Amino acid sequence: MLSSGIPVATLLDDPASVERKLSFAASEDLIRACELGLFYLKTPDDLDLESARQFGRELIASDSPHRQVPHYGELEGFIALENNQQTKLALRRERWNQHYPEHIAAFGRQLDAIGIAIILEVFRQSGILEALWDRASGGYASGGGDAFLNFVHYDTRTPDWGLRPHTDYGFVTILDASAPGLQIEVGGEFEDVPVLASHFIINFGEALNFITAHSNRAVSAVTHRVVSQQSIDPVRHSIVYFANPNLDGMLWQFDAAGREQGSSKVQDLFAQLENSLTETR
Ligand SMILES: [Fe+2]
Numbered sequence: 001m002l003s004s005g006i007p008v009a010t011l012l013d014d015p016a017s018v019e020r021k022l023s024f025a026a027s028e029d030l031i032r033a034c035e036l037g038l039f040y041l042k043t044p045d046d047l048d049l050e051s052a053r054q055f056g057r058e059l060i061a062s063d064s065p066h067r068q069v070p071h072y073g074e075l076e077g078f079i080a081l082e083n084n085q086q087t088k089l090a091l092r093r094e095r096w097n098q099h100y101p102e103h104i105a106a107f108g109r110q111l112d113a114i115g116i117a118i119i120l121e122v123f124r125q126s127g128i129l130e131a132l133w134d135r136a137s138g139g140y141a142s143g144g145g146d147a148f149l150n151f152v153h154y155d156t157r158t159p160d161w162g163l164r165p166h167t168d169y170g171f172v173t174i175l176d177a178s179a180p181g182l183q184i185e186v187g188g189e190f191e192d193v194p195v196l197a198s199h200f201i202i203n204f205g206e207a208l209n210f211i212t213a214h215s216n217r218a219v220s221a222v223t224h225r226v227v228s229q230q231s232i233d234p235v236r237h238s239i240v241y242f243a244n245p246n247l248d249g250m251l252w253q254f255d256a257a258g259r260e261q262g263s264s265k266v267q268d269l270f271a272q273l274e275n276s277l278t279e280t281r
Pocket residue numbers: 166167168173224279
């Protein structure tokens with residue numbers, strides 16, 4: 001059963017740093033997470049997840065003022081999709097202060113710190129030299145890059161797929177889901193990823209796969225989908241954070257000896273992925 005095979009990590013205070021360190025019970029667990037492209041992360045005690053969930057649930061109300069957040073391009077704003085009964089409020093980091101309440105913007109910044117902790121641990125295991133982490137990640141590892149904090153609802157009363165199979169484009173996705181429905185592809189079969197109380201589901205994306213491809217620890221971008229399921233509450237709520245590279249930046253591939261093995265404009269990499277089963281954030 002896959003649920004027993006999904007590694008679980010925690011964030012530990014690191015005496016050597018102001019940042020917390022991603023920690024697995026055993027080193028094989030991180031290796032398994034990199035192979036699988038997915039793991040559970042214990043939600044930190046200082047994260048006010050419940051009020052963020054409450055904010056998400058309140059977006060369902062037709063008179064919610066946040067339903068008036070305008071569109072910025074195709075990816076940002078309050079977006080109601082026709083095809084799969086998904087509605088969402090999606091915003092990049094630069095607009096959190098403008099459109100999210102202060103406590104939600106602060107929540108997003110806490111997820112930034114979690115995203116960085118995850119990437120740094122992958123880099124440590126990859127053998128990529130620390131001096132190259134910032135360049136390899138297009139600045140994300142040092143607090144730059146592109147981050148989205150999205151509040152998503154799937155209305156499961158339709159028989160459609162909630163979300164077709166895809167990989168995520170970015171480095172890391174942090175997911176808080178209120179109900180089951182997420183499945184990942186393992187060995188050609190889709191398997192359920194159960195909701196684990198007090199844990200995020202973390203998955204790795206194409207950009208992290210790209211930058212680790214020639215390192216000692218290549219990370220898989222996991223193919224996943226969301227299936228429509230009936231539940232007591234027919235609306236499946238989720239909070240999704242995407243850690244991405246800047247669209248106008250570069251990504252670099254280094255090996256453990258510090259040699260450059262390749263590079264790509266982020267836009268070129270994403271354009272290559274565009275025709276495969278991926279989503280753009
Ligand atoms: Fe996804």
